[in-house]
Amino acid sequence: MLQINYIRENRDSVIQRLGIRNFKPLELVDEVIVLDEQRRQTQAQSDALSAEANTAAKQIGELMRQGKRDEAETIKAQSGGYKEQLKKLADELAAVERLLQDKLVLLPNLPHQSVPKGVGAEDNEVVLEHGHHPNLPENALPHWELAAKYDIIDFELGTKVTGAGFPVYKGKGARLQRAMINFFLDQAEKAGYQEVQPPILINEASGFGTGQLPDKEGQMYHVGTDDLYLIPTAEVPLTNLYRDVIVKEEDFPIKLTAYTPCFRREAGSYGAHVRGLNRLHQFDKVEVVQLVHPDQSYGVFETMSAYVQSLLQALNLPYRVLRLCGGDMGFTSALTYDMEVWSAAQKRWLEVSSVSNFETYQSNRLKVRFKGQDGKMQLAHTLNGSALALPRILATMLENNQSDRGIKIPEVLVPYTGFEWIA
Structure with missing residues (x-):
């Protein structure tokens, strides 16, 4: 606010x-x-x-x-x-x-001076591109066909149990999911983030504090009897841990990470671009959050971006970084970088992470304050990033690493999976 x-x-x-x-x-x-x-x-x-x-x-x-x-x-x-x-x-x-x-509360955050003017995704700026697009054989399959071929994800069974957008991961598919979660959490811990296991249901005050309410109530699942919401991202409970808290200036930066399932209604989403794992109602994600001194937030923002990129580099996935234009940015963000990976089988970029600086927009709602050296109360700056969202990472990994032998597991994940190939 x-x-x-x-x-x-x-x-x-x-x-x-x-x-x-x-x-x-x-x-x-x-x-x-x-x-x-x-x-x-x-x-x-x-x-x-x-x-x-x-x-x-x-x-x-x-x-x-x-x-x-x-x-x-x-x-x-x-x-x-x-x-x-x-x-x-x-x-x-x-x-x-x-x-x-x-x-x-109807006024969105003010964009940072570096944010380009624009209407939508076509006006976003490419900041950098990393890696080479793999050359796949002519008979290369998209991930939903690979999932069926190797029996590692069952979309129809998920539809039977719940509905579209709730896949069932099986066998090596389930093991690979768990491997990525553990790898991402271990990397976050090495980078100085404290792991937290937060609730995945939040109250209205928490949704308001980070800006999901009243802006995005139509995109969240609401448990009406108890007036609670399923979280769209771990950012919400993690940041709300400090709601109405006066933190010590010497405690900055406060660095938190969490793995949670995430739930989004994605109302109105349809078409080929949402097929398979491209857009889900329930998905797994590891999130990183920082509360920092205002003077340090944009340096921290670049550091968080570099950290997310290091995960993509470790997985050997070609990616690019976009600076979102004003018309494509989230309601609460002052500056956002999107990370997209190249899906060789689908021949398109897939968003896998957003890193955002909210400046004081969230902390003003949350009343996250600290006493500066001059003795005056100030609002902290809050930042968050996906590190990483699993579905499209898995989709790209399956597609880009397919061969006649099967699907090669990235080297950094083998200690977590216990296998090198899905075949």
Whole structure:
């Protein structure tokens, strides 16, 4: 959530930066400023009236001690309306604060100065490309056919048990999933991240804190009876561990990692591009999260990007890094890099990770603060990255490593799988 003081003091800049996102209801900025002025005026009136009431109370007490009862009663009669007026102002203040909050949460984060203006994915910038595209034989198969051929993933059985988008991993397919999870967690631990096993159900306050609510409620699975949500990513419970916490400046950076299943409704997704593992309702992912000092966040952002790339390099997967344009960026992000791997059988790029810096947008909602060296409270910066999401990594691994002998397992995973080939 944007800070109201910043909006008020930098109106034109806020409007200009929201324009980079192609954010249309820019009138919300002025509505927020007007409501904030109403809030401040009402608060000032309440404070002034409260001061008058306190002064009158002191005068009455002093006059009573002096035995000047008649004078005290006169002032008491004159100040009799203070209580009712203060209650009215309190009600007005609560109402305008609610309306201000409702408007404020509709404003997305401001994009970083490096974010290019654009409408969609076609306007994203390629930052770098790494590795060579493998040359596969003419009879190369996409991963869903390889999964059936080697009986390692059963999409139909998942549909029977639950529905489309919930595959069943079997045999070496299940073992390979577990191997990747353990490898990614071990690498995160080596990089200084503390492993956490968080809940996979969250309450509304947690969804609001990281920006999934009220923006993405239609994309999350809701458990209505208990008013809980299945997590779309471990970012949500991990970051919320520090909700309403004042952290110590010397504890930065706070580095967390977790493996969780993730759940996304993906409403409206259809077509060949979502076939097989390309888009699922349930999938496994290892996430990394950092809470950092504001002065360090963009250096940390680049370090997190390099870390995710190191995982792709270890798996020997060709990839590219994209800087997302304003129109393709998430609601809460100030800057996002997407990592995409090249699927040789499908002949297309598949997104496998996003690394984002949210600056103070999440921490303002979460009230994650620290006391700076000047003694003043400041908001921390939050960042997160997929390290990595498994489905498309597995899809690309199966496709790119296929041969007449079978599917070659990347060398770094063999100690975890216990086998070198799926054949």
